[in-house]
Amino acid sequence: xxxxxxxxxxxxxxxxxxxxxxxxxxxxxxxxxxxxxxxxxxxxxxxxxxxxxxxxxxxxxxxxxxxxxxxxxxxxxxxxxxxxxxxxxxxxxxxxxxxxxxxxxxxxxxxxxxxxxxxxxxxxxxxxxxxxxxxxxxxxxxxxxxxxxxxxxxxxxxxxxxxxxxxxxxxxxxxxxxxxxxxxxxxxxxxx
Numbered sequence: 068x069x070x071x072x073x074x075x076x077x078x079x080x081x082x083x084x085x086x087x088x089x090x091x092x093x094x095x096x097x098x099x100x101x102x103x104x105x106x107x108x109x110x111x112x113x114x115x116x117x118x119x120x121x122x123x124x125x126x127x128x129x130x131x132x133x134x135x136x137x138x139x140x141x142x143x144x145x146x147x148x149x150x151x152x153x154x155x156x157x158x159x160x161x162x163x164x165x166x167x168x169x170x171x172x173x174x175x176x177x178x179x180x181x182x183x184x185x186x187x188x189x190x191x192x193x194x195x196x197x198x199x200x201x202x203x204x205x206x207x208x209x210x211x212x213x214x215x216x217x218x219x220x221x222x223x224x225x226x227x228x229x230x231x232x233x234x235x236x237x238x239x240x241x242x243x244x245x246x247x248x249x250x251x252x253x254x255x256x257x258x259x
Contacts, residue, residue, distance in 0.1 A: 076101065090116050125163035126208055132157075134208060135167055138183070142212075145182055148173045149217050154227030166209035170224045176214035183212055 077083040080101055081092050092098050093109040093116075135157060142151045148171060152158070155168030171179055180200040184192050193201040193209070201211045215223035229237065241247060 073103070086116060124207060125165050128157070128160070128162055128164060131164045131167060131208065134204065134210075135169075138167065138169060138210065141182060141186075142169065142171055142179055145173075145178055147175050147178065150220055152224055154213070154224060155211075156230075158228045159230075166211060168227050169210065169212045170220070170227045171212065171214045172217040172220035173214055174216060179212060179214050183210070 077089065077092075077098075081088075081097055083089050083092055089112060093112045096109065098104045098109050098112065099106050135153065139151055139153075142148055150170075150172035152170050153168070154170045155166070156164045157167055173179055176198050180195060183189075183200060183202060184195070186204075188205050189202050190205045191203045193203055195201070198215065199211060199213050201209065203209050211227075213223055213227055225237070
């Protein structure tokens with residue numbers, strides 16, 4: 068059953084009109100008697116509702132700062148780390164942050180990502196690539212770490228620190244001057 072059809076069924080059969088109604092129905096076991104639903108479906112719905120609630124919460128700067136200091140100390144003490152800095156809304160000193168953004172200069176991203184993901188307070192590794200890892204801590208705070216080669220650190224730091232609009236504007240200005248700017252490099256474009 069597709070999402071819209073399932074939503075229509077939940078509205079018709081149980082009277083669910085919003086997220087609070089859905090949560091209440093899942094907690095009280097009202098969903099498991101519906102076609103295509105069961106205890107497993109109720110558990111997944113409750114987990115999804117909790118995940119949405121965690122994502123929509125912003126953390127006061129002071130609360131985020133304590134964890135940030137721990138993460139910076141951990142990363143600075145790893146071999147091969149040449150630079151570690153704060154990025155994103157925390158570097159811009161917003162009063163609340165949605166997540167922590169860290170930027171590091173090192174030739175071996177794996178070492179840094181392994182060290183962060185091994186922390187006992189990590190609830191989930193949300194995503195992991197060659198140079199970036201996204202984590203969720205037990206206290207619902209998320210963090211991203213970007214690891215750039217030392218020669219690419221500056222452009223990476225600018226990219227991670229800037230808001231989406233800021234980064235778009237920087238790229239537009241670069242293009243007007245026949246330059247290219249990304250999180251990886253800033254260079255002259257070739258016109259052949």
